Amino acid sequence: MIEDLTMNISYEKYFNQCSPHMCTYTNTRRHGIVFITERIIELLVGLTLVLRLTVPIIARLIRRIINYKSSGGVPHLSTDVYYGTVHNPDENQFDRLQKNYSTNSSCPCSATSLQYSTFLSIEPRYHQLCSSDFVSLVYHINEYYRLDYRLSDASSFYFVNLFCTEAKETVDRALTVFLQTQLVNTQVLAREFSESQSNSLIQNWQSTTR
Incomplete structure (x- = not known):
């Protein structure tokens, strides 16, 4: 019954929730x-x-x-190793560290467990049949004249309405459970890895819920 999903993945919210207090990095310089x-x-x-x-x-x-x-x-005969620390890094500082020292940096999250709902939002778009006014819960037979053609199909719309309502409730429950799932990461995920992982999780959820 789900035709499409409107998804929003906010890396900014993820980073703020992860809230690293300190990032460390090493810079290795070799001499000839x-x-x-x-x-x-x-x-x-x-x-x-x-x-x-x-x-x-x-x-x-x-x-x-x-x-x-x-x-x-x-x-190379000699190697100098320099250690650096960035306290309370913001998102831009973290991005620069990832760009320059991606394999030699460490940024632990202060909050290692985050709910998906803190940085993900998902809005399902249902089949147009379930969005039709004919099967709306506000549909009242007594609003139409007895000779109205829609009256003869009222029972059909009633059962379709029940089906759509149940489908929506099932999806809503599954979505609530999904968004309450905890993402556990000891280190801040780089932007591309965070978005890739989130997209993969959403696709898995969608395939089991559609």
Whole structure:
């Protein structure tokens, strides 16, 4: 009896309900041979005595590194890891973190369990037969003249009305149960994942209720 569904998924409401107090992220920076060599030279400037002792060692080290690189080894020799924190991030800040550090960020929800009704709204559109004035509950036979052609079909409309009413009540109950279902997430879902998951849930509900 459901012809279509009007759905509204509000990521803004979802994010506000999830309400992360803090997001953390890591930024990894890798350094290559040139960077390492420059740092070594800087450290050894002015240390002539030490330099005399360490140059052969450094030369051998660099030679090994170059040989390792030419043999297909990984050219990165050093890795710096920077840790960042964003307190009480808003939606735009979270989106930027997801864009720049999607695999290295963490934004725990302060509310890990949310009802679908807090960020979803669904309005079913029924078959036009159930929306017809002829089968409305306000339909009263005594409003029509006895010779009106609709009078002879009143009993048919009555049973159609019962069927439509029962169908609507069934859908309304199923919709109420669905919207009271809890979405459990310890981390804030990215916008695309949240919308994709919500659409999938709605489609599953629609397929079992239609």
